[in-house]
Amino acid sequence: MESSPSSSPPSVPEGFVYAGPVSDFLPSSSQAATMADSDTNGQSVPGCQTADVTCGPELKTTSDGEEYLIKVIEIPQPAGRYPPQRRVGISYFRKKWYAFVNICPHQGSALSRGSMMDIEDMGIVWGAGIICSLHNWTFDALSGQSDSTRFVIDTYDIKEMDGHVFVSQAPRNGHVVGPRRDFGGREMN
Ligand code: FES
Numbered sequence: 001m002e003s004s005p006s007s008s009p010p011s012v013p014e015g016f017v018y019a020g021p022v023s024d025f026l027p028s029s030s031q032a033a034t035m036a037d038s039d040t041n042g043q044s045v046p047g048c049q050t051a052d053v054t055c056g057p058e059l060k061t062t063s064d065g066e067e068y069l070i071k072v073i074e075i076p077q078p079a080g081r082y083p084p085q086r087r088v089g090i091s092y093f094r095k096k097w098y099a100f101v102n103i104c105p106h107q108g109s110a111l112s113r114g115s116m117m118d119i120e121d122m123g124i125v126w127g128a129g130i131i132c133s134l135h136n137w138t139f140d141a142l143s144g145q146s147d148s149t150r151f152v153i154d155t156y157d158i159k160e161m162d163g164h165v166f167v168s169q170a171p172r173n174g175h176v177v178g179p180r181r182d183f184g185g186r187e188m189n
Pocket residue numbers: 104105106107108109132133134135136137
């Protein structure tokens with residue numbers, strides 16, 4: 001992964017939208033602390049707890065000390081779709097990129113308030129998941145499948161080019177069958 005972007009983003013791959021420079025998604029602790037208290041205009045947002053404020057990502061740490069962020073961006077939807085934008089959480093976790101709709105299908109909590117986790121079997125890590133902070137529903141961060149319910153969250157492809165990050169406009173897991181629920185496109189809490 002290149003963390004130093006070229007001065008301007010390369011042209012956007014077809015079917016993708018620009019998410020930002022790689023550095024926006026990396027756990028530089030000073031950057032995360034600054035962003036956590038600022039809105040997109042750099043105004044102070046004490047605590048930055050409300051779901052309708054675009055907060056910077058909170059620095060998170062796994063039990064074995066790996067630091068990561070889950071940064072939320074809005075990606076435009078094709079004309080005529082409602083809602084016109086989808087809120088997507090992007091995380092660079094264990095040296096791999098993940099992107100998923102930021103709304104838990106249970107009661108609409110922001111998944112960015114949750115945590116990334118290793119998915120393992122017999123002591124072997126074979127994937128990554130996202131745990132909702134409200135009632136601990138867990139989703140595979142690539143397939144979007146829940147480990148305990150039939151619900152599925154949309155997940156997205158990521159491309160990293162010349163130090164910049166792009167996210168697919170359409171979900172990567174449209175073939176995965178299961179109910180989806182996005183509460184009108186806004187996190188509920
Ligand atoms: S709102 Fe996510 S598990 Fe309940």
